[in-house]
Amino acid sequence: MSSPLRVALPKGRMLTNALLLWQQIGSGVRDEDLASRRLILPSSDGRFEFLPVKAQDVGTYVEAGVADAGVVGWDVLAEHQPDVLHPLDLRFGRCRVVIAAPRGSEYPHLAGGATPRVATKYVETARRFFAERGLQVDLVRISGSVEIAPLLGLSDWILDLVESGRTLAENNLVVIDQVCETSARLIVNRASHKLRLEEHQRLISELEGVLKPLGSLEQLPSAGMPQ
Structure with missing residues (x-):
């Protein structure tokens, strides 16, 4: 019998949804x-082992082959760009990556030609986004x-992940541009996909x-799952 497929999962709400x-x-x-x-964490049927890790580390574990597969948000995947396959949109954890600023802020240029300062945890995503727009x-x-x-x-604008927009509104910030939409994705190690193709195809x-x-994971029953 082959060993279980090891799946890296991000800690937090996405872990709960993935296990569900x-x-x-x-x-x-x-x-x-x-x-x-x-x-x-072993699955009850012995087919999988789940490895809860920080979201930004999921791609690293999967690319290195420590995990056969993983679940990670498209925002994290786009930021770190690990060399992995991403065959399936799991359709939960839906959010937007946006540019936001205080109400009345100038965009996309500041008065006098000043260089805008943008605060973000998605530095590579921001660099690509603004470079593409010159x-x-x-x-x-x-x-x-x-x-x-x-x-x-500290900054004129921010680039950040937004779900409902409530935090922005409470801090008098408004969305002034959208970078991308994001949701949870299944990612797969390239070598594992070749060596254990049948198992990966079955999982997908x-x-x-x-x-x-169902259309989305939000419609699944939640009984018995951790909150």
């Missing part, structure tokens, strides 16, 4: 394992709350079978 999705294909995680401090900006890397940067005069087929009739 695998539960629907008969490969959930037992309650006692979820409640434990185990770093690798706009010169100074990027300010922020790892925490990006919304505070314009309020403190099963996930598609759950997602297609």
Whole structure:
């Protein structure tokens, strides 16, 4: 019998949604394992091992072959660009990557030809976005709350991930441009895909079978899953 497929999953809300999705294909995680401090979580049917890691590390684990597959947001995938396959949009974790600024801000140019300062945790994404538009900006890397940067005069605009827009509104910020839409994606190690093709194809087929009739993961039952 072959070893389980190892799947790297991002910690947080996306971990809950991913485990819920695998539960629907008969490969959930037992309650006692979820409640434990185990770093690798086996599926109840023995087909998978789940590796909860930081979102930005999922691509690294999958590209290196430490994990056969993974789940990660398109925003993280686009930022870090690991050399992996991404065969399936899992259609949960839907958000937008946007440019936002205080109400009344100038965009895409500042008065007097000043170079705009843009605070973001998505530095490479921002660099590509503004370069494609021929706009010169100074990027300010922020790892925490990006919304505070314009309020403190650290930046003119921000580039950040937005779900409902509530945090922007509460800080008197408005969306002035959209970079891309994002959702959770299944990614696969290239070598593993070749060596274990049948297993990967089965997984993709099963996930598609759950997602297609529903349209999105939000319609799946949540009973028994961690919150």
